[in-house]
Amino acid sequence: MNRYLLFACSFAILLMADNSLIFAGENLDELRLPTGTMEITAPAHSQTKRSPVIFPHSTHFQFACKSCHHEWNQVGPVEGCAASGCHEKLWALPPGSTPLRDQNIKSLTGAYHEVCRDCHRKQLEKAKESGDSKQRFPVTGPIACDGCHPANPIPIESSDTFLEIPIGPLTITAPEGSDPKRSPVDFPHAEHFNYACQTCHHDWDGISPVQNCTVSGCHDQLEPDESTKNINDPRNSKYFLAAYHKACIKCHLDLQQQSKKLEESGVLDDNKLPKYGPVACINCHLGN
Numbered sequence: 001m002n003r004y005l006l007f008a009c010s011f012a013i014l015l016m017a018d019n020s021l022i023f024a025g026e027n028l029d030e031l032r033l034p035t036g037t038m039e040i041t042a043p044a045h046s047q048t049k050r051s052p053v054i055f056p057h058s059t060h061f062q063f064a065c066k067s068c069h070h071e072w073n074q075v076g077p078v079e080g081c082a083a084s085g086c087h088e089k090l091w092a093l094p095p096g097s098t099p100l101r102d103q104n105i106k107s108l109t110g111a112y113h114e115v116c117r118d119c120h121r122k123q124l125e126k127a128k129e130s131g132d133s134k135q136r137f138p139v140t141g142p143i144a145c146d147g148c149h150p151a152n153p154i155p156i157e158s159s160d161t162f163l164e165i166p167i168g169p170l171t172i173t174a175p176e177g178s179d180p181k182r183s184p185v186d187f188p189h190a191e192h193f194n195y196a197c198q199t200c201h202h203d204w205d206g207i208s209p210v211q212n213c214t215v216s217g218c219h220d221q222l223e224p225d226e227s228t229k230n231i232n233d234p235r236n237s238k239y240f241l242a243a244y245h246k247a248c249i250k251c252h253l254d255l256q257q258q259s260k261k262l263e264e265s266g267v268l269d270d271n272k273l274p275k276y277g278p279v280a281c282i283n284c285h286l287g288n
């Protein structure tokens, strides 16, 4: 394709991205992610019947953030569930008394029970189906009332441990000591927050600082194995190029293929086709 056209396209995309940033208003450079255990309580002044719920946030980072923060735009602040315009009411109002525009918004109690308990049930079913519901590690969270609302709650202090998560774009460079042939890659980190963090940070425990991919002991090999350049060969699992290309390109390619298949089957609405990232060298290594 014509170089100028490519340039014009990416410029247009930049402009569009810039605009959406303006509309979104308060974009962050970094997200402060609470990594400890929190106590979820009903909003102040509400009449409550049950004890507050102890919620280990980071135990849940194996799931995409959006499985709970469903309205989050991935680059701005995360709103609390009871924020204005969201699940403000503790209970559903009697039928007929809810203004039309709010009718699709669940009560806070309804939302929590649906999201928390339904997922715990689903995970238990999955574990039963795969036959490992009795393994050593918990496969699911509480389903019974007193599992979440214990009769004799131990008071906890909501933990104040945080991790700073860069929103990006991050510039990924070849590790020190290598002899790079391509330009560094601009990686829009937050555009990937609709996946679970562990899709990429596969050894992260949800609490400790996140390690760089190329730290010593991880993908720190600077050259392919002498016997093979194949990035899928286990002998290259520590080779940094293999790790990045396997993670980045494979996912983009898979999604591109899904998109093509759907298109061939007659789906023409762009919004219904899966979006994917660059698959051509030049669209990641922007300079050369």
Ligand code: HEC
Residues within 6 Å of the ligand: 040, 041, 042, 043, 047, 048, 049, 050, 051, 052, 053, 108, 109, 112, 113, 116, 117, 120, 141, 142, 143, 144, 145, 146, 147, 148, 149
């Ligand atoms: C997976 C965890 C979970 C389970 C299981 C669960 N709840 Fe809840 N429940 C919550 C959360 C979170 C809230 C919102 C925080 C709050 O209000 O304490 C809540 C809120 C409530 C409230 C409104 C607040 C209050 O204290 O009056 C009631 C009542 C309640 N739950 C009753 C129950 C009953 C009864 C059961 C069993 C049938 C149950 N819950 C099971 C998590 C759970």
Ligand code: HEC
Residues within 6 Å of the ligand: 031, 032, 033, 034, 038, 040, 055, 057, 060, 061, 063, 064, 065, 066, 067, 068, 069, 078, 079, 080, 081, 082, 197
């Ligand atoms: C299983 C559900 C769940 C998942 C998954 C989850 N969170 Fe949360 N998160 C919560 C709940 C519940 C709260 C407390 C909300 C409240 O107090 O209203 C919370 C609070 C937060 C807050 C603080 C919001 C505030 O009010 O200051 C941030 C920031 C946050 N989450 C970010 C994330 C990010 C980023 C991810 C993905 C790595 C994530 N969460 C995954 C349920 C979840």
Ligand code: HEC
Residues within 6 Å of the ligand: 053, 054, 055, 056, 059, 060, 063, 067, 068, 112, 115, 116, 117, 119, 120, 123, 137, 138, 139, 140, 141, 142, 148
């Ligand atoms: C998308 C699925 C999912 C959602 C949503 C979810 N959970 Fe869980 N929860 C799990 C799984 C899976 C585990 C077991 C994980 C583990 O211990 O490794 C778990 C574990 C727990 C535990 C027990 C942790 C422990 O250390 O034993 C509690 C308490 C809990 N969840 C509360 C909640 C509350 C409260 C909510 C809603 C705010 C919630 N969960 C939403 C999947 C979910």
Ligand code: HEC
Residues within 6 Å of the ligand: 172, 173, 174, 175, 179, 180, 181, 182, 183, 184, 185, 240, 241, 244, 245, 248, 249, 252, 277, 278, 279, 280, 281, 282, 283, 284, 285
């Ligand atoms: C989805 C994004 C993406 C695509 C597409 C991609 N790469 Fe990469 N590539 C990376 C990342 C990330 C790294 C690690 C950072 C770095 O070294 O620049 C990397 C590293 C490399 C390296 C090792 C470092 C260097 O500069 O010598 C080479 C060589 C390379 N890529 C060549 C290619 C070639 C050839 C193609 C097309 C067949 C390609 N890449 C397509 C993301 C991509």
Ligand code: HEC
Residues within 6 Å of the ligand: 033, 065, 163, 164, 165, 166, 170, 172, 187, 189, 192, 193, 195, 196, 197, 198, 199, 200, 201, 210, 211, 212, 213, 214
């Ligand atoms: C699609 C892959 C991908 C996903 C999904 C992803 N990240 Fe990253 N993240 C990266 C890459 C690549 C880097 C840059 C690492 C490097 O330079 O080696 C990075 C960097 C980071 C860093 C900075 C590490 C440092 O070196 O200081 C943190 C913290 C982080 N990610 C946390 C998260 C969290 C939390 C989530 C989930 C909300 C997440 N990431 C989702 C790929 C991803």
Ligand code: HEC
Residues within 6 Å of the ligand: 185, 186, 187, 188, 191, 192, 195, 199, 200, 244, 247, 248, 249, 251, 252, 255, 275, 276, 277, 278, 283, 284
């Ligand atoms: C699990 C799937 C997945 C992985 C892994 C992944 N990506 Fe992506 N990437 C996507 C999707 C989906 C999009 C399209 C997002 C959109 O348009 O909303 C995307 C978009 C991009 C874009 C284009 C963003 C834009 O604004 O046009 C770049 C650049 C990119 N990814 C680079 C990378 C790099 C570098 C890595 C590896 C460190 C990586 N991706 C890993 C799924 C993935």
